[in-house]
Amino acid sequence: MGLLGTIALYAAMWTTVIAISLNIAAGRSGTKRLVNSGRFASFAASGFVFTASAILLHALLTHDFSIQYVASFSDKSMPLFYLIGAFWGGQAGSLLFWVAVISVTLTLCLNANKNRYQDLMPWVAVTSLSVMLGLLFILVFVSNPFEAFHIIDDPTIGKGLNPLLQTPKMVIHPPSLLAGLASMTIPFGFAIAALITKNFSNAWVIAARSWILVPWFFLSIGNMLGGMWAYEELGWGGYWAWDAVENAAFMPWMMVTALIHSLMIQERRSMLKRWNVALMIFSFLLTVFGTYITRSGLIQSVHTFAQSGIGNYFLAFLMFFSITSLGLFVWRWPSMKSARKLDSPVSREAAFIFNNWLFITMTAIVFFGTLWPRAKEFFWDQEVAIGPMWFNRWMVPMGLILLALMGVGTAIAWRKATMKNFKKNFVKPILFTLVASPSLIWSYWHFRGQFLGIIPSPNDMAYSITAVVLIIFATAVIFEETFRGVNARRKMHDETLTEAIVRLTMKQRRRYGGYVIHLGMLCAYLAFAGNAMKIETDVSLKRGESVVIGDYTLHYLGLTERNDPEKLLVMANISVEQNGKEIYKMYPGKAKFYASPMSPTSEIDIKSSPLEDLYVALVNHDASGNTVALKVFIGPFTWWFWFGGLVLVFGTLITMWPTRENQAPSKNIFGKMAKIAVVTAVLLLTFAPLGIMMFEANSNWGNAKRIEKHMLMRGEIAE
Amino acid sequence: MSVSLFVGLISVIFTIVAIYMTISPFLSSSLSNWRFEFLDSEIQQVELLSAEKYVLVNALRDLELEYQSEKIVESDYKVYRKRVENRAIGVMKKLDIIHGGRGWDERIDALLLESYPEYFQMSDEGEEE
Numbered sequence: 001m002g003l004l005g006t007i008a009l010y011a012a013m014w015t016t017v018i019a020i021s022l023n024i025a026a027g028r029s030g031t032k033r034l035v036n037s038g039r040f041a042s043f044a045a046s047g048f049v050f051t052a053s054a055i056l057l058h059a060l061l062t063h064d065f066s067i068q069y070v071a072s073f074s075d076k077s078m079p080l081f082y083l084i085g086a087f088w089g090g091q092a093g094s095l096l097f098w099v100a101v102i103s104v105t106l107t108l109c110l111n112a113n114k115n116r117y118q119d120l121m122p123w124v125a126v127t128s129l130s131v132m133l134g135l136l137f138i139l140v141f142v143s144n145p146f147e148a149f150h151i152i153d154d155p156t157i158g159k160g161l162n163p164l165l166q167t168p169k170m171v172i173h174p175p176s177l178l179a180g181l182a183s184m185t186i187p188f189g190f191a192i193a194a195l196i197t198k199n200f201s202n203a204w205v206i207a208a209r210s211w212i213l214v215p216w217f218f219l220s221i222g223n224m225l226g227g228m229w230a231y232e233e234l235g236w237g238g239y240w241a242w243d244a245v246e247n248a249a250f251m252p253w254m255m256v257t258a259l260i261h262s263l264m265i266q267e268r269r270s271m272l273k274r275w276n277v278a279l280m281i282f283s284f285l286l287t288v289f290g291t292y293i294t295r296s297g298l299i300q301s302v303h304t305f306a307q308s309g310i311g312n313y314f315l316a317f318l319m320f321f322s323i324t325s326l327g328l329f330v331w332r333w334p335s336m337k338s339a340r341k342l343d344s345p346v347s348r349e350a351a352f353i354f355n356n357w358l359f360i361t362m363t364a365i366v367f368f369g370t371l372w373p374r375a376k377e378f379f380w381d382q383e384v385a386i387g388p389m390w391f392n393r394w395m396v397p398m399g400l401i402l403l404a405l406m407g408v409g410t411a412i413a414w415r416k417a418t419m420k421n422f423k424k425n426f427v428k429p430i431l432f433t434l435v436a437s438p439s440l441i442w443s444y445w446h447f448r449g450q451f452l453g454i455i456p457s458p459n460d461m462a463y464s465i466t467a468v469v470l471i472i473f474a475t476a477v478i479f480e481e482t483f484r485g486v487n488a489r490r491k492m493h494d495e496t497l498t499e500a501i502v503r504l505t506m507k508q509r510r511r512y513g514g515y516v517i518h519l520g521m522l523c524a525y526l527a528f529a530g531n532a533m534k535i536e537t538d539v540s541l542k543r544g545e546s547v548v549i550g551d552y553t554l555h556y557l558g559l560t561e562r563n564d565p566e567k568l569l570v571m572a573n574i575s576v577e578q579n580g581k582e583i584y585k586m587y588p589g590k591a592k593f594y595a596s597p598m599s600p601t602s603e604i605d606i607k608s609s610p611l612e613d614l615y616v617a618l619v620n621h622d623a624s625g626n627t628v629a630l631k632v633f634i635g636p637f638t639w640w641f642w643f644g645g646l647v648l649v650f651g652t653l654i655t656m657w658p659t660r661e662n663q664a665p666s667k668n669i670f671g672k673m674a675k676i677a678v679v680t681a682v683l684l685l686t687f688a689p690l691g692i693m694m695f696e697a698n699s700n701w702g703n704a705k706r707i708e709k710h711m712l713m714r715g716e717i718a719e
Numbered sequence: 720m721s722v723s724l725f726v727g728l729i730s731v732i733f734t735i736v737a738i739y740m741t742i743s744p745f746l747s748s749s750l751s752n753w754r755f756e757f758l759d760s761e762i763q764q765v766e767l768l769s770a771e772k773y774v775l776v777n778a779l780r781d782l783e784l785e786y787q788s789e790k791i792v793e794s795d796y797k798v799y800r801k802r803v804e805n806r807a808i809g810v811m812k813k814l815d816i817i818h819g820g821r822g823w824d825e826r827i828d829a830l831l832l833e834s835y836p837e838y839f840q841m842s843d844e845g846e847e848e
Contacts, residue, residue, distance in 0.1 A: 015738075018741075033744040033745070034744075036740075036744050037740075037741050037742075037744045037745065040737050040738075040740035040741040041737070043733070043737035043740070043741075044737035044741055047730055047731075047733045047734025047735075047737050047738075048734055050726075050730035050733065051727060051730040051731055051734060053726075054724075054726040054727035054730050055727060057723040058723035058724060058727060061722075061723050062723075116766060117766065118762065118763065201771070202767075202770040202771050202774045203766050203767045203769075205770075205774075206773065206774070267774055268774070268778060413790045413791050414781070414791075415791075415795070416795060420792055421789075421791055421792055424789055424790070425790060481788075484788035484789065484790070485784060485788050487788065488784055488787030488788040489784075489787075491787060492783075507780070508780075508781075511781075
């Protein structure tokens with residue numbers, strides 16, 4: 001099995017070399033035969049990668065412990081779900097997964113454009129195949145997932161997956177993030193293709209733009225699930241800590257967000273060509289940079305399990321693609337000059353440009369904050385730490401400006417806003433904001449906030465109130481815009497309200513999909529605003545004692561210990577009361593896996609609702625179980641962060657859904673099957689975060705009971 | 720287990736078909752491909768103009784919606800519409816010249832005669848036979 005996998009990897013590498021040569025010849029000659037041949041050679045290279053991936057998957061599912069990777073990251077007791085997760089649980093597997101994602105996206109992209117953009121496509125293929133070649137080189141010569149054991153030390157059992165990664169979210173989070181990072185290769189390919197062919201036309205924009213939404217979509221899901229994992233597994237009560245690896249995935253996301261907005265300006269106004277190409281290049285380089293800092297161990301992070309010795313290869317990779325792409329960029333600088341200028345600085349275009357500058361500045365701040373401690377240590381031998389407070393000091397005000405722009409940019413007219421249409425577009429949303437903001441803030445405080453017994457600091461309060469006011473304004477603008485659009489359509493086409501809403505959304509998918517994405521972001525901002533009222537308490541309780549936090553009373557009832565051959569599970573039993581009535585029981589716990597006793601995993605219990613989350617983590621306990629130390633958080637509006645993520649993903653789907661013009665008719669059954677498979681996979685992935693969240697909130701999967709249940713099911717412990 | 724085998728089998732079939740298709744363009748007669756080779760530059764131009772047309776049609780659609788939803792005033796609407804319409808007409812004219820069929824075959828034949836005179840010799844021989 002291992003030998004077959006290695007052969008497939010070698011074949012993939014050499015076929016990639018052939019495909020690169022054919023595509024270069026096709027790109028230079030423009031000969032249709034070579035274009036076709038190059039395309040199929042790219043498919044063949046991808047086919048070998050798929051074959052290698054299928055072999056690794058098969059080895060994991062059949063417990064082929066003669067392969068080192070299988071023995072290191074799986075064991076016979078792992079359920080199917082985690083066995084699939086083990087594919088990307090280790091370094092070599094995640095690299096293979098990365099190559100597989102590039103192969104899938106390249107295959108889809110080349111197939112979708114098989115009769116179009118024949119000047120661009122060979123160069124898109126050359127770029128993507130070059131990235132694949134680099135990764136395949138590492139896979140073949142440095143980190144081969146099919147490396148076998150010698151007969152003497154062939155193990156019969158596996159070591160199992162890192163306990164921290166054995167949660168449902170971690171099975172989906174890494175592939176989403178990896179898919180986001182890997183699929184950035186295609187937009188990068190389009191940037192390089194434009195530079196080589198000097199084609200910066202609208203045809204290029206149309207060809208490239210849908211492939212930019214793909215990495216954005218996956219990075220959004222990946223970042224959100226990463227936040228969910230940190231929130232529920234790491235036990236520090238938050239979903240974002242400005243951890244280096246979180247930052248590494250967040251920076252390309254911000255860059256791509258900026259790019260999505262600026263491409264609209266290029267399409268409408270033929271402006272910002274240099275800017276857009278630069279954004280595409282830097283978004284890709286940031287993904288490689290992120291991988292480099294994660295794999296090299298350059299930066300300390302909660303993701304230390306991802307560190308390995310291949311960081312230097314990624315550094316070489318980063319240098320090669322930086323020099324090549326930036327060299328091309330400088331060479332083509334004169335050809336990218338834009339002919340047109342802004343009609344007015346007071347227009348939607350101007351708002352988008354300002355939004356772009358903000359995103360770039362925010363990316364630069366995160367980049368600086370991530371690297372500065374390391375640079376200080378390297379050059380001046382001084383240790384400095386840059387923590388969440390430093391990041392928040394910069395990012396919160398900038399995030400608020402961005403929020404304001406989300407409202408203003410949506411309401412303001414394209415090309416030029418006059419005083420008359422300014423009044424028309426802004427008066428109603430502003431009036432609504434002036435009425436709704438104080439009413440909603442007062443209602444929250446009167447009916448809920450005051451009972452939490454916390455007065456936020458003036459700074460936090462100012463930020464939160466500003467955020468809420470701006471959220472209400474931006475929401476009002478979106479609804480006002482939609483309402484006017486629907487009315488206009490009804491006037492023009494004599495349609496019913498439902499017909500007008502559906503057809504308007506179908507006809508203007510990007511505009512209204514974008515509005516839905518903005519609504520998702522507004523939900524996330526509400527969660528950020530709620531942090532001002534967040535309660536964080538460390539408590540120590542004896543059996544039978546209780547503590548009041550906010551208006552919740554937590555009674556500690558006792559400790560349960562469960563033991564099986566692999567792990568020890570300790571679980572606190574806590575009854576939660578509100579207004580003198582028990583509302584639910586909570587079971588925070590800790591699991592100590594004997595394979596890694598130094599890193600016990602926290603099984604945090606969270607009761608989540610749109611109003612607030614009650615979050616309890618078991619920090620410590622004495623040997624008899626009479627006393628426990630708990631960390632308790634009350635996080636207002638945290639639920640909205642996850643809900644916002646779902647809305648955002650839903651909006652992205654509306655935007656990405658192909659228009660009639662873009663849909664290539666599927667004549668054969670394989671084409672139809674492929675389409676159904678892609679749509680099903682995308683839908684499953686979209687609803688996976690919410691599905692997991694709901695499943696965990698309504699079952700024992702979100703707390704220590706899930707592990708107990710698993711032990712009971714396997715008969716390792718008695719009832 | 721059967722799922723992974725199925726995925727593996729599909730991957731292998733996909734790879735074999737792709738390898739065959741990579742080689743197949745070089746197995747067919749080059750002469751039969753010549754005529755299509757010459758269409759490429761025209762196709763590229765048509766693509767560029769079609770994309771331009773697509774963007775301008777969308778711009779007109781957006782402009783109409785913005786005007787109907789009273790986001791822009793009438794005077795601006797008229798100026799912008801005229802501007803976009805003029806550009807769209809220019810693009811359509813160019814598309815019509817290439818795409819409308821006028822001089823299409825003659826241009827290809829001239830290119831073929833210049834680069835591959837043997838193509839015409841073979842065609843003539845075919846007709847004589």
